[in-house]
Amino acid sequence: MADTAFSKLSRRGFLLSAAGAAALPLMPQLSLAATAGDNRFVTIILRGAMDGLALVQPQNDPALKSLRPDLWLSAEDGLLDLDASFGLHPGAAELMPLWQARELCFVHAVSTPYRGGRNHFEGQDVLETGSIEGRALRTGWLNRALSLVPRSSSRKALDITAAMELVLTGPSDADVFAPSSDFAMAPDELQFLQRLYGEDAGFETALAGAVTDGAASGSLYDDAQRRSGIVETARLAGSMLKADYRVASFSINGWDTHADQKTQFPKVAGDLAAALLSLKESMGEAWANTVVLAATEFGRSVRQNEQGGTEHGMASVAVLAGGTLSRPAGPGTATAAEEGAGGLGGRVLGRWPGLADAALADGRDLAATGDLRDIAAALLHRQFDITPANLTTKVFPGLSFEGAAAYL
Structure with a gap:
């Protein structure tokens, strides 16, 4: 097919195919599994390295303003008080009702065991397998957990994605569905493709055409379209969790804020807030x-x-949400800090x-x-009584399990 006949959809499909080859999803992926009981567990992978210092900013650390003169926020900038020490980025302001209802909490300064070269692929492999071995382990920690949770034989696991996420990959059965391919990309996703294939002349030509077409049609960077896709993914997950399914996982991309973070971060913070509220x-x-x-x-x-x-770093913030957070895990399990809270x-x-x-x-x-594994282990124990x-x-x-016990 001549390049002049290369349609806007085809150009965009080419970008998505290239990204798929690079193992970086450019659209939300939704995986679900069924178990017995009424408790539910959801993981959301924030792909791209989310800036925890931006989402949950330390308000009283004197070094922050000098380290981030353009990114540091004050109350006048819209920073929202969480407590005397930390504030929430205004891009995630819609989460405040969950915070006030004690259905939201944050765990600061946490990370996976990954201490490599700050590589997205390696870091995500470690995050999803739950092991420093990364993809060499071949199965995801959530899939391994499923084998330890009572399951109904009449229920199936479900994966709505172009390819199953590693976190749910393993021997537990899953049905796979592909979402629509017209999902709008975040700026960091296109920047990733430019860095990855920048020296490939053929890709550079196709990329330039896709960007031109996308800019003209508003389909490549349309923030409303992107937010709509994330909301619909969360709604689909919620509707299935409301019925037979008990475990779900999906991704939100766009967190790789190497440039212009002041503009980019509020958008992805809002995406996360919209996903959580739509799920609820x-x-x-x-x-x-x-x-x-x-x-x-x-x-x-x-x-x-x-x-x-900002560049790639180490620790970030884990975001926890859900109705179970508003009450202790069970009789005799509340820590002293939780009693009365x-x-x-x-x-x-x-x-x-x-x-x-x-x-x-x-x-x-x-x-x-x-x-991060301590948090995941505690939540799996809390929800499904995995020993x-x-x-x-x-x-x-x-x-x-000593570290996990702190979150029970």
Whole structure:
């Protein structure tokens, strides 16, 4: 086919195909599984390295303003008080009702065990497999957890995606469905393709045509179209979780804010807020028995760069949501900190390391004081009563349950 006959849809399909070959999803992916019981568990993978310092900003750390003169926010900029120490980015302001209802909490300064070259692919493999071995482990921690949860033989697992996410890959059965391919891309996704294939003359020509067509039609960068796709993914997940399904996983892309973070970050923060609120709305009463874990492959550098963005870093923030957070996990399981507080919700958890030079990891990153696997293990125990022994040998091999106990 001549290039002049290369349609807008075909150009965009080419971009999506190229990205698929590079293993970076450019659209939300939704995976679901059925289990017995009424409790639900949802994971949302925030692909691209979400800046936890931007989403949940330390309000009293004196180093932040000098490290991020253009990205630091004050109350006048719309920063919302979470507690005396931390504030929520105004892009996620729609989450405040969940916070006030104790159906939302944050765990700061956490990361996976990944300590490699700050590579998205490697980091996401470690996040989804739950092991430093990354993709070599071949199965996702959520799939391994499914084998330990009572399941109804009449229910099937469901994956709505172009290719199953690694977190749910494994021996547990899943049905696969592909979403629409006209989902609008985030700026960081196109920048990724430019970096990956920038020296390929053929791709560069096709990319330029796709960008021109997309800009003219508004289909490539349309924020409303992108938000609509994320909301519809969350609604679909919620409607299925309301019925037979009990476990779901999907992704929200767009967090790789190397440049112009001040403009980009509010959009993706709003995407996350819209997804959580749509999930709650579509689940109805089932939300009361649900917990959501939203996590990213790694955080971003503490210092802003010359492009008004941030580079790949280490620790970030884990976002927890759901009706189960408003109450203790069960009789005798509430920690002293939770007693009288109604559970984990409405709090910023974790041990804050500070932003002084001596406290930074590698002299540039927010240091990790917590392990994301501890959070996931605690939530799986909380929701499905998977035993500590199984969690530390079969789901997260080598993990100690001592860290997980802090989130029960």
